[in-house]
Amino acid sequence: MYCRKCGREIPDDSIMCGYCGTPVNPDNPYTYGGTPQNMDEGANGLGIASMILGIVAILLACCAGGKWLTFFVAAAGLILGIIALQKPKYGSSRGMALAGVICSVIALLMKIIVIILLGVGIGTFLYSHMFHF
Known part of the structure; x- marks a missing residue:
């Protein structure tokens, strides 16, 4: 799989790009620091x-x-x-x-x-x- 921002190749099971930090799936609230946003x-x-x-x-x-x-x-x-x-x-x-x-x-x-x-x-x-x- 490739990063949608920097274009580098990243492992398929990655949550975010190891080079630029862009989340692989921005719709998943757990990709930003492991804590869902506005959970409660x-x-x-x-x-x-x-x-x-x-x-x-x-x-x-x-x-x-x-x-x-x-x-x-x-x-x-x-x-x-x-x-x-x-x-x-x-x-x-x-x-x-x-x-x-x-x-x-x-x-x-x-x-x-x-x-x-x-x-x-x-x-x-x-x-x-x-x-x-």
């Missing part, structure tokens, strides 16, 4: 979903209402992000999954701080107005 498309979807849920959770945490919705959305973003981070490192999902995890944690912390501050503020207001003689 599901991790990309999980990373994107995690990032979107994390951003939505931050927006919900900024609102006075939606206390439980914030926790559910942030928890879903956190779980999907952790699952995506445990998948093999193909595609661009790792960065998006990490962003989703960080945004979800920030949203949870923001909502907890808001709940604590509102609780302290309401408690102080009730104490000062109800028990003021």
Whole structure:
């Protein structure tokens, strides 16, 4: 067999040309370093979903209402992000999954701080107005 790029003769069982490095069969994803390209498309979807849920959770945490919705959305973003981070490192999902995890944690912390501050503020207001003689 001959290389389609440089024209030199190569063994019939070759995966790539030993002279120029051109793959014998470019349609085979295993010819480039032995690892298929974009093998796990599901991790990309999980990373994107995690990032979107994390951003939505931050927006919900900024609102006075939606206390439980914030926790559910942030928890879903956190779980999907952790699952995506445990998948093999193909595609661009790792960065998006990490962003989703960080945004979800920030949203949870923001909502907890808001709940604590509102609780302290309401408690102080009730104490000062109800028990003021």
